[in-house]
Structure formats: C-alpha cells, structure tokens
Amino acid sequence: MANVSSVFTALSDPTRRTVLERVAERPRSVGEIAGTLPVSRPAVSQHLQVLKAAGLVVDEVQGTRRIYRIDPAGLGTVRAWLDRFWDEALEAFKADIEAQRGTDS
Amino acid sequence: MANVSSVFTALSDPTRRTVLERVAERPRSVGEIAGTLPVSRPAVSQHLQVLKAAGLVVDEVQGTRRIYRIDPAGLGTVRAWLDRFWDEALEAFKADIEAQRGTDS
DNA sequence: ACTATCTGTAAGTGTCTGCTTACGGTTAAG
DNA sequence: CTTAACCGTAAGCAGACACTTACAGATAGT
Structure with missing residues (x-):
C-alpha cells in the first residue's frame, strides 16, 4: 500500500530523490545507481525499499541483478x-472573503 | 526560503498535516488548533514553526495571540x-518505448 | 562443483525528530 | 502596577532515520 505519509517521507530525503530520478531516467540496477552516488550500495538498496513501499518504484529480477523502474502510483497519491488540499484551501479562501464582505465597513 | 526537502519533510508528519488543514480551513491561533488535537500546545507551536520554515503558513501577531494562515508558496514548490518530475518521467518513458520499438523482434 | 557477480539483510552508530513539562516574555485588562 | 491570557523556547527523552561494514543467499559462467 502507499499512504500519504510514506510517500512524503520517501520524497523528503535528498539522496532518495536522486535515486528516484536515476530510476526515472531509465530502469536501472542497484549497483548502477550506487555507482553514481557518494553512498554505499546497501544504502541505495535500503532507499529503494523505502521508495518501493511508498509505491514510487517497482522491481523485477533479471538474472543476478534486480531492475527498478518508476511506478506512477506514488506520484499519483501525492x-x-x-x-x-488545494481545493479545500480555495474553498476556505472563498468563504473567508465572503465573511469579510459581510462584516466589512 | 522553502526548498523541496523542507516542504516534503513538513508534510510527512500526520499531526503536522492535520495542523495545516486546520489552518487551511481558516486563520487560527495556536491555542485554538491545539484544542482540537491530542497533543500539547508547545507541540503545535513547534509544528507551526516547521510549516512556516517550509513556506506553508505565515503568521501575524494580533494582540496577545498569533494568527496563522495558509501560504501558497510551499504548495507551489511541491x-x-x-x-x-512528471514531465521527466514521461520523456524517459517515451525514449524507452522508442528504444524498444527499435530493437523489437 | 566452483567461482564471480549482484543483491538483500543484520547489526551497530551518530544524528535527527516529535513529544512532553517547565520557564520566561509580551500584551490586554482591572 | 498587578493579574490573566497567550505564546515561544529551553531541556530532556524515547523512537526513528540514514549510513556504514560484515555476512548470507541466489544466479550465470567455466
């Protein structure tokens, strides 16, 4: 599942966003992503797990390596x-202006 | 300033999102928000500081109380x-399909 | 079978986070 | 000036987080 908190938490870390962008460019393996980042390979693997739990990526085993690709679901929930939220805020703004118009001098 | 990480971090906490929704309904004071939540007033104050640093709310002193309202800037950065990111992913998808069409049997 | 490659996972560590209670500071009212 | 209302901040604490190294499992090639 991919609730809102998990998606926002996943996107809050800069390194994890970079990992996600690498995956978004094209499907990649774990080692390939780790090669372009200043962190270790297990760190990337853990980041990918968080992204997967948030519904932002999906994985597929190809022989000895595991390919990750983008999953639109997570971005959809965001x-x-x-x-x-934007609609709610607009509605509140409208109601606020309406009230101000009523009590204005 | 309101960089991407701070906004995502601010939105990742459920309590903080509830605080933001209360503020979005209409401008409120700190105590008023804390009264509707199962956390203490200082906790709400700290949450509001995080939301303010992320550009999601703005504050205004009114006598002894401080009124918080929505700031569209934070949501704009998100x-x-x-x-x-959506455009990038779409472009990558297109390039991927293009490549597959080239090497397809 | 043996070896190399690629990966997930366990364990540990320093740092950050969300929350609490206690305190101090500012403003309006008597 | 004293009092009450409202709020931010400091201090402290349990839990989460990002990262590392060490280890174990699965697959391809010889």
Missing part, C-alpha cells in the same frame, strides 16, 4: 492529496 | 517539483 498529486491527489495536493489537488484535494 | 506542485512545481511534481510537474517537472
């Missing part, structure tokens, strides 16, 4: 939350 | 990052 966009959905953002849209809903 | 939306911008999301849009840019």
Whole structure:
C-alpha cells in the first residue's frame, strides 16, 4: 500500500530523490545507481525499499541483478492529496472573503 | 526560503498535516488548533514553526495571540517539483518505448 | 562443483525528530 | 502596577532515520 505519509517521507530525503530520478531516467540496477552516488550500495538498496513501499518504484529480477523502474502510483497519491488540499484551501479562501464582505465597513 | 526537502519533510508528519488543514480551513491561533488535537500546545507551536520554515503558513501577531494562515508558496514548490518530475518521467518513458520499438523482434 | 557477480539483510552508530513539562516574555485588562 | 491570557523556547527523552561494514543467499559462467 502507499499512504500519504510514506510517500512524503520517501520524497523528503535528498539522496532518495536522486535515486528516484536515476530510476526515472531509465530502469536501472542497484549497483548502477550506487555507482553514481557518494553512498554505499546497501544504502541505495535500503532507499529503494523505502521508495518501493511508498509505491514510487517497482522491481523485477533479471538474472543476478534486480531492475527498478518508476511506478506512477506514488506520484499519483501525492498529486491527489495536493489537488484535494488545494481545493479545500480555495474553498476556505472563498468563504473567508465572503465573511469579510459581510462584516466589512 | 522553502526548498523541496523542507516542504516534503513538513508534510510527512500526520499531526503536522492535520495542523495545516486546520489552518487551511481558516486563520487560527495556536491555542485554538491545539484544542482540537491530542497533543500539547508547545507541540503545535513547534509544528507551526516547521510549516512556516517550509513556506506553508505565515503568521501575524494580533494582540496577545498569533494568527496563522495558509501560504501558497510551499504548495507551489511541491506542485512545481511534481510537474517537472512528471514531465521527466514521461520523456524517459517515451525514449524507452522508442528504444524498444527499435530493437523489437 | 566452483567461482564471480549482484543483491538483500543484520547489526551497530551518530544524528535527527516529535513529544512532553517547565520557564520566561509580551500584551490586554482591572 | 498587578493579574490573566497567550505564546515561544529551553531541556530532556524515547523512537526513528540514514549510513556504514560484515555476512548470507541466489544466479550465470567455466
């Protein structure tokens, strides 16, 4: 599953966002991603697990290596939350202006 | 300033998102928000500081109390990052399909 | 079978985080 | 000036987090 908290937490770390961008460019293996980053390979593996739990990537075993690709689900939940929140804020703004118009001098 | 990491970190905590939603409904004081939540007032104050540092709320002193309202800047940075990332991913998908079409049997 | 490659996982560590209670500071009211 | 209301901040603590090294498992090639 991919709740909102897990997605935001996954996207909050800069290294993890870089890992996600590498995967977004094209499907990559763990070692290939770790080669371009200043952290160890297990660190990348753990980051990928967090991204996978958040529904941001999916993995597929290919022989001895494991290929990760983008999963649109996670980004979808972020966009959905953002849209809903944006609508709520706009509605509140409208109600606020309405109230101000009523009590204005 | 409101960089991407700070915004995502601010939105990753459920309590903090609830605080933000309370503020989004209408401008509120710290004590008013704390009254509707199962955490202490200083906790809410600290949450509001994080939200303010992320550019998600702005504060204004009104006598003895401090009113917080929504700041669209933070949500804007999230939306911008999301849009840019979405475009990148789409472009990568297109390039991937193009490559597959070239090497397909 | 043996070896090399690629990866996940366990264990440990320093740092950050979310929360609490205690305290001090500022403003409005008597 | 004293009092009450409202708030931020300091100090402390349990848990989470990002990272490392060491180890174990699975697959491809010889």
